[in-house]
Amino acid sequence: MRVVAHISDLHFGMEDERIIEGLLEDIAGFHPSVVVISGDLTQRARKKQFEAARAFIRKIPVPCLVVPGNHDIPLYDVVRRALMPLRRYRHYITTDLNPVFQDDELMILGANTSRAATFKNGRISTAQIKILADTFSAAGSHLFKVLVTHHPFLPPLDYPYAALVGRGALAVEALEPCGIDMLLSGHYHRGFMGDLQSHYTAVGRSIIVAQAGTATSKRTRGEKNSYDRIIIGPPDICFDRYAWDGRRFVKAMTTQYKKVNGAWQLHPQNIHETR
Ligand SMILES: [Fe+2]
Numbered sequence: 001m002r003v004v005a006h007i008s009d010l011h012f013g014m015e016d017e018r019i020i021e022g023l024l025e026d027i028a029g030f031h032p033s034v035v036v037i038s039g040d041l042t043q044r045a046r047k048k049q050f051e052a053a054r055a056f057i058r059k060i061p062v063p064c065l066v067v068p069g070n071h072d073i074p075l076y077d078v079v080r081r082a083l084m085p086l087r088r089y090r091h092y093i094t095t096d097l098n099p100v101f102q103d104d105e106l107m108i109l110g111a112n113t114s115r116a117a118t119f120k121n122g123r124i125s126t127a128q129i130k131i132l133a134d135t136f137s138a139a140g141s142h143l144f145k146v147l148v149t150h151h152p153f154l155p156p157l158d159y160p161y162a163a164l165v166g167r168g169a170l171a172v173e174a175l176e177p178c179g180i181d182m183l184l185s186g187h188y189h190r191g192f193m194g195d196l197q198s199h200y201t202a203v204g205r206s207i208i209v210a211q212a213g214t215a216t217s218k219r220t221r222g223e224k225n226s227y228d229r230i231i232i233g234p235p236d237i238c239f240d241r242y243a244w245d246g247r248r249f250v251k252a253m254t255t256q257y258k259k260v261n262g263a264w265q266l267h268p269q270n271i272h273e274t275r
């Protein structure tokens with residue numbers, strides 16, 4: 001069994017300092033196997049914002065897997081945006097744009113979907129798809145395989161026409177045979193879960209999709225700040241969403257799935273509890 005903390009859309013520059021402290025306390029307390037940060041670490045890719053994001057990551061006492069978001073590319077500095085869009089991200093956060101976390105139960109790969117040319121939208125390249133497919137294929141079938149991107153493969157339930165990651169269908173087609181189990185993303189500041197098959201009808205396998213809300217940004221778009229604790233113990237997977245209640249993170253919702261005959265099914269005793 002593994003426990004993953006999935007946090008997204010920190011937006012340093014627009015962060016709530018109390019929530020940052022609460023999040024670090026939580027992570028230190030439940031000590032996940034790995035923390036996944038699915039992009040938008042900063043609000044405007046400024047030096048001070050990246051410094052704050054780096055300081056936050058350095059306080060996390062477990063491995064972190066990080067991918068950039070569209071906000072981690074400068075928006076108004078057109079020269080920097082055109083010529084060196086991820087320079088600050090590489091300098092302050094990591095030079096690794098194809099991050100990997102692996103232990104004896106879990107393989108998590110990250111892919112950068114943020115592009116200077118697409119502004120807030122994102123896409124994945126054919127070269128990235130090949131790297132991901134080769135890496136997932138070479139890994140043992142006993143591993144639970146997870147892909148992390150900032151831009152999502154599935155639209156939020158209340159926003160069905162939301163832009164999805166470009167070349168997503170191509171990526172799904174290539175990655176499905178590699179035994180991928182789960183996709184994690186952020187971007188829309190809305191937390192939700194679903195099955196990839198609900199949107200990509202050609203997909204032959206059940207692949208679970210989990211979107212995190214914004215962990216710490218003051219731009220919450222109608223939802224409380226939140227992050228997910230994901231407990232992975234195939235054939236069971238449990239998502240515990242922790243939402244900020246003004247003083248601390250509290251468990252706001254639990255969603256459990258069980259893989260039955262190759263398909264992720266909501267657990268019969270699924271508990272939904274919203275505060
Ligand atoms: Fe964001």
Ligand SMILES: [Fe+2]
Nearest residue numbers: 040069070187
């Ligand atoms: Fe974003």
